[in-house]
Amino acid sequence: MFEEIDVQDAIKKSLQTEKNAMNFYQLGATRMKNKDAIRVFELLAKEEREHAGHFYKIYKGIDIPDFDEFMDAPPDQESTWMAAMTKTVNSDFTEQKALELAMHKEKKLEHTLRETAGKIKDENVRAIFELNARETHNHYEMIESEYARIMAMVHESDMDIYVRE
Template identity: 85%
Template sequence: MFEEIDVQEAIIKSLQTEKNAMNFYQLGATKMKDPDAIRVFNVLAAEEREHAGHFYKIYKGSSIPDFDEFIDAPPDYESTWMVALSRTINSDFTEQKALELAMSKEQNLEKTLRETAAKIKDENVRAIFEMNARETHNHYEMIESEYARIMAMVHESDIDTYVRE
């Protein structure tokens, strides 16, 4: 049975979260030195913008009249995404720490998206939340792979080779 939730409120919250994630990756990329890590964060920022667009398309409210104006507005430095990144930047910033933080944020977001989807009756709206949850999981895997590279760990594609030898 579906728990009653304010779907438009959930959409606008998700829209804002995707913008916060985009801003997180944009700022994180500017602090990195490793070209591949920068590329990963830039790809993730672009995909978060795309995710926000998915939510905007199903948004029926009027508090966000223009998507581009909303998405290009300055970051919300009080958001949990930006506060966490600021702490990392203000301490001893490394790509490793940024990637660890990103993995944690993506795992939490995937969980939230799946929980929200489970509470939505409208199949089309629920499908957007579920799609974004899957794509968020893919983000986690992309970050995890980059983390393994940065940490000089065995890449998942090489596991069989090492296990057999």
């Protein structure tokens, strides 16, 4: 039923990915002008740090001795998260482009977390991956909602009103 994977390696990679995501949102927030979009990206950066903390607690490696030091280290510019945001920042940056990129990255991360969770025997470790997958899905929905607001689309809470009229 379970495919054999190196669980500690998967945890370490997930910890690094959450740090990369945090750095992605921090950089995006510094480039935005819209106060609400900035607030969303700042909140997402904070939550990505919390996600990394979930993984840090179950990581048994000794190469990351201090969580705060690890998280506060300079961003890995080679990561797919940072490379994508840097490319967006260096082109015609808009909140729309940053939000579209964030939705894409969160959707992909959710899939990866769920796929990895399905390969882990240890129930406690699997639960951490599943929790992070659910929270990542919530991030996608938050970004999607902000995207709809920025694009002046009908918000999901107003959908009933427009359907009835």
